Amino acid sequence: GAVVSQHPSRVICKSGTSVKIECRSLDFQATTMFWYRQFPKQSLMLMATSNEGSKATYEQGVEKDKFLINHASLTLSTLTVTSAHPEDSSFYICSARDLNGHSNQPQHFGDGTRLSIL
Amino acid sequence: KQEVTQIPAALSVPEGENLVLNCSFTDSAIYNLQWFRQDPGKGLTSLLLIQSSQREQTSGRLNASLDKSSGRSTLYIAASQPGDSATYLCAVYALNYGGATNKLIFGTGTLLAVQP
Numbered sequence: 001g002a003v004v005s006q007h008p009s010r011v012i013c014k015s016g017t018s019v020k021i022e023c024r025s026l027d028f029q030a031t032t033m034f035w036y037r038q039f040p041k042q043s044l045m046l047m048a049t050s051n052e053g054s055k056a057t058y059e060q061g062v063e064k065d066k067f068l069i070n071h072a073s074l075t076l077s078t079l080t081v082t083s084a085h086p087e088d089s090s091f092y093i094c095s096a097r098d099l100n101g102h103s104n105q106p107q108h109f110g111d112g113t114r115l116s117i118l
Numbered sequence: 119k120q121e122v123t124q125i126p127a128a129l130s131v132p133e134g135e136n137l138v139l140n141c142s143f144t145d146s147a148i149y150n151l152q153w154f155r156q157d158p159g160k161g162l163t164s165l166l167l168i169q170s171s172q173r174e175q176t177s178g179r180l181n182a183s184l185d186k187s188s189g190r191s192t193l194y195i196a197a198s199q200p201g202d203s204a205t206y207l208c209a210v211y212a213l214n215y216g217g218a219t220n221k222l223i224f225g226t227g228t229l230l231a232v233q234p
Contacts, residue, residue, distance in 0.1 A: 004161075006161070034221075034222070042226075043207065043224040043225060043226050043227055044162075044207070044209075044224045045224075046221055046222070046223075049221065091159075093161050093162065095162075095222075106152060106164045106167045107152075107164075107222060108164070109154075109161040109162040109163075109164075110161050111160055111161040112159070112160060112161045114159065
């Protein structure tokens with residue numbers, strides 16, 4: 001089945017550091033990738049929709065200058081948390097939809113990145 | 119605003135029991151509904167996807183139903199096993215919600231523990 005690889009799986013760093021998370025579709029091309037954030041014991045909240053070759057669409061309340069998204073190819077999207085602070089600590093999960101996939105096709109999810117800011 | 123709710127929030131059952139997880143959504147304008155499994159500290163595994171025109175889908179011991187008009191879905195797990203222990207999330211793919219891009223809206227999840 002379709003595989004989405006997310007790297008790194010865990011990051012621990014000091015406050016003020018910028019952290020980049022990569023999301024790759026391994027066996028399919030994805031024009032659209034999604035970035036979610038999940039707090040402990042809570043559900044997933046969509047942060048932004050990443051479209052290959054164009055600017056990402058951010059959800060209300062998500063700072064685009066804080067969470068930089070780049071989708072340079074059909075198999076790679078990156079999320080950079082700039083100048084991270086303890087309140088940015090969370091579980092970040094990416095998802096991708098096949099190039100030929102329509103709304104009736106499932107999204108495939110990565111294994112997530114646990115970000116801890118000290 | 120589309121809201122997705124899951125009941126119960128947590129469930130503990132002995133091995134071998136059949137169980138039902140519930141999902142409700144407030145706006146029936148959806149493309150489809152998906153059920154996912156999430157193990158601790160992990161991403162999501164898609165279990166079943168039901169199109170808006172469908173009533174149910176089955177995969178192995180899992181059966182999911184959809185009643186779009188009433189805004190409800192159920193996930194039935196037969197003969198539960200300790201390996202079924204995980205958080206189960208339902209999500210609806212909303213139609214052009216609020217003028218924004220169609221997107222997957224997740225429920226609050228049900229934490230399932232199957233006791234050996």
